[in-house]
Amino acid sequence: MVTNSINSRQVIWSTFSFPTDTLLAGQNLRPGRFLLSGVSQSNHASGKYRLENQQDGNLVMYPTGTIDSGSAYWSTWTFNMGLLLTLSLDPNGTIWMFDRKNSYTKILFHANQPSNASPDMEIYYRLTFDPDGILRLYSHVFFKLGRAPTTEVEWLEPGSDRCLVKGVCGPNSFCHLTVTGExxxxxxxxxxxxxxxxxxxxxxxxxxxxxxxxxxxxxxxxxxxxxxxxxxxxxxxxxxxxxxxxxxxxxxxxxxxxxxxxxxxxxxxxxxxxxxxxxxxxxxxxxxxxxxxxxxxxxxxGTRQRAMSIHANSALISGVSLAIFSLFVLLVASLLLICRHRRSLAHMTMTAPRQEDSRIDGNIVGLRSYSFQELDLATNGFGEELGKGAYGTVFKGVVADTNQDIAVKRLEKMAEDGQREFNREVRVIARTHHRNLLRLLGFCNEGIHHLLVYEYMPNGSLANLLFHSDASPAWSKRVAIALDVARGLQYLHSEIEGPIIHCDIKPENILIDSLGIAKIADFGLAKLLIGNQTKTFTGIRGTRGYLAPEWSKNRAITVKADVYSYGIMLLEVISCKKSMDLKRAGEEYNISEWAYECVMFGDAGKVADGVDEAELVRMVNVGIWCTQSEPVMRPAMKSVALMIEGAIEVHQPPPPASYSQSLT
Structure with missing residues (x-):
């Protein structure tokens, strides 16, 4: 980029001065600059490793996101010499470091010219920080007489053992080489x-x-x-x-x-x-x-243990009698089933309509199929709105024949192949049954109309309770709600066949019933519904302020994304403060960083008033564990529930990943 003035032309930026993963001959890496490895040989987005020319004169390799000496896996050992060194590659394949203001130089490698060098041969060198975290010097030999060019690796660091690179394998795992060197x-x-x-x-x-x-x-x-x-x-x-x-x-x-x-x-x-x-x-x-x-x-x-002991002998004594009695019961039951089967054949046309009520491209037990006309009548023309979200609007309704209060969610953003996905997801939700999950009563799948019918929650959402009430809820009530949500997520993540990732845990999606029990709403729908006006199911789903870091890093999304969102919500439950409001108030950090700082400097009372300090610190630490940057460092929801109950000890967590950055 060149800027013009009346008397001069000045270069203010050029790609050659800002290398990404490669140095060519004549190109320098100045103090304070760095190379970033690519994701793969074909994907040159920022990868897992960083080669940094530090201001202390040392050239160091790190996994990205780390700066501590324990994470470094190779360096030139040129620190604390009072020099600002520049890394350079010259046309002869020499890699060297020099200080512009002194005569100091350090040669890292000098390429030998090939023994078969000839006038028809041209050699070019490039120094590349490869996706596997290894720095390699490549030579490219071109021939004028039509021979095929060749490429060789002349030099590499930290060596041929790729397990020397830290971060090849994630936490709690170790790297080893296969017989092929991989x-x-x-x-x-x-x-x-x-x-x-x-x-x-x-x-x-x-x-x-x-x-x-x-x-x-x-x-x-x-x-x-x-x-x-x-x-x-x-x-x-x-x-x-x-x-x-x-x-x-x-x-x-x-x-x-x-x-x-x-x-x-x-x-x-x-x-x-x-x-x-x-x-x-x-x-x-x-x-x-x-x-x-x-x-x-x-x-x-314990009750079962005692019962087993008391009845052990009696079970043995009565075994023969029970066996004889069972044979008699089996005979009678068989006769009754034959009679019932004959009656059902005679009345087949009368029962067919009832079967249709529970059918949506297959049977879904326990759900009622509503017509759009029924729900239009139940909601009085969708007149009383309870809430509006990214994927639809919820209305209050009353079922005419049972006088039951219901909440009807009208889905408004469906993907192009949403019909098949709707059927699949309704089946998924129908097989979930838990005290802390909002119960799905039925559905409407009629033409362009896709509606879900839920049990009605008279006490509204957790967001209203925390942020829009005249007084904060009692501490014991907040802890009970946090535990309810943890148990609901534990069920979704690990207690059913095929885990369900909610993708949008936040106070607005936690509803409170007439007994004060918290229930998770909208579970199972995130994979069905689309956000941000896209046409795929792979984009970011959720709400700003609650999104786990992996959403923005092209990393696999697991149940640990829900754990992160839960951690943010837990700290909001503890403090009755909304995380995003801290930003709006001019704070430079999010709620996990703020809570960590309060606890670290012995000012836990700023997080919540009138709470036993040891209990408060323990709960805050649970939230900070849940909001760790790396998914593997976040606990499973079963462990979170045990920590909230006090069944297992809560160790001091490391600071949130961005905390140190917020101090600089």
Whole structure:
């Protein structure tokens, strides 16, 4: 870009001065500039790694999003020399660093000219920071006499072992090379991949952590713990306790086993340490031994235990009598079924209309099929609006034949193939039955009309309760609502066949019934409905302020996206403050950063008034765990519910990812 003035022409920006992932001959990487790896060889968007020419004179490779020395995996070791060094590649294939104001130079590599060099040969060099996080110098040889050009790798750092690159595998997993030299990621024992299709994203526990579990009064929870050994690995250390050097490897294992807060013990260089999860940058081979705690749960109802003991003998004595009686009952039941079958054949035409009421391209048990005319009459021409969302409007109605209050949602944004998706999603919602989910009563699927009929919630939404009431709800009521929502999400995520990701958890989608019980609304619809006027189901869905970071990073969306949204909502429930209102008030951080700062500086009372401080800090910490930037660091909703109940200990969370940036 060139700007003109009366007396001069001045270049104010050029692509050559701002390289992306490649340096060509004569091109420099100045202090404070960096190269970013691509996503893949064919996708040159910003990838996972950064090569930064730091202001301290050091050239360093990091995974993107990290700046700490523990995350660096290669450097030139030229820091603290009082120099500002520039990285340069010259036409002869020499990679070197120099200070413009001094005579200091450092040659990183000098390419040897090929032994078969000839006048018909031209050689060009490029230095590229490749998608796998390795910096390579390529030579491209062209011939004037029609021979095919050749490409060779002349130099690479940090070496040919790609597992030396930190971040190849995600948290709680380690990298090892296959027989072909390719990288492969494996989870720690007791962990499973966050996404089965993307093994590089990291791992999380297949079952929630045992922690310091307290048995409930109604059920006896047996938690069996064992330690599994993982040898010959290397990890980034993140200890919360380091034991004396005299501790043996066997004692290291037993000390973690006996500590309910310890999940992983590391034994390396004669030192034993208890590590915080997640554990990162694992690779093989190495000289570290890990001991990973594995939990096995068994819950046996105390009432059932007593009943089993009391009736054990009586069951044995009466077994023969029951068997004889069962044969008699079976005979009678068979005769009755034959008679009933004959009657049903005689009256087939009378029952057919009732079957049609529960049919939508197949049977859906428990749902009523309404005509559009019925719902138009029930809502008095859709006259009383209860609320309006991104995907439709909700109206108050009364069913004429039962006098039952209902809420009718008229869907207004359907994709082109929405008919098939509507049928599928209604079936999905129909198979969910939980105390903390809004119950679907029926549907209308008539021509262009797509409507859903729900139970009516007389106490409105959680948003009205928190942000539009004269007084804040009592603390105990807020905690109960938070626990209700956690249990509803736990059911959607892990207790039905095929998890449902809500995609839009926020106070407006939490409704309160006549008994004060919170129920999640709009679950199962996010995959059906389209937002932002698009025609696909792959765009961002949800509400600004509650969206997990992975929505904007082209990363796989899992149930952990709901956990993030829940964390924002939980902090709103605790504080009765809306996250986006902090921005509007001129604050530079979101609600998780604000709450973390209040707790960190001992000013938790700013988050909520009149609440026991220890209880308040514990609840805030749950919210901060849920809003961690990396999905693998967020707890599962089952663990969240246990933390809110106080059944497991809540450890101090790391700060929100953007917190340190907000301070600079």
């Amino acid at each position: 990288t492969s990621c494996s989870c720690l024992p007791g962990f499973e991949f966050l996404s089965t299709n993307q093994s590089t994203l990291g791992c999380w526990r297949a079952l929630p952590t045992g922690g310091c579990v307290r048995n409930s009064s109604n059920d006896e929870t047996r938690v069996t713990t064992t330690m599994v050994e993982v040898k010959n690995t290397t990890w980034l250390e993140n200890p919360y306790a380091v034991l004396p050097a005299t501790t043996s490897i066997e004692a290291c294992k037993l000390l973690c086993l006996s500590d309910c807060a310890c999940d992983i013990a590391m034994f390396s260089d004669s030192y034993c340490s208890k590590q915080m999860l997640p554990i990162r940058y694992g690779r093989m081979p190495g000289n570290t031994t890990l001991f990973v705690k594995i939990y096995t749960y068994q819950t046996i109802s």
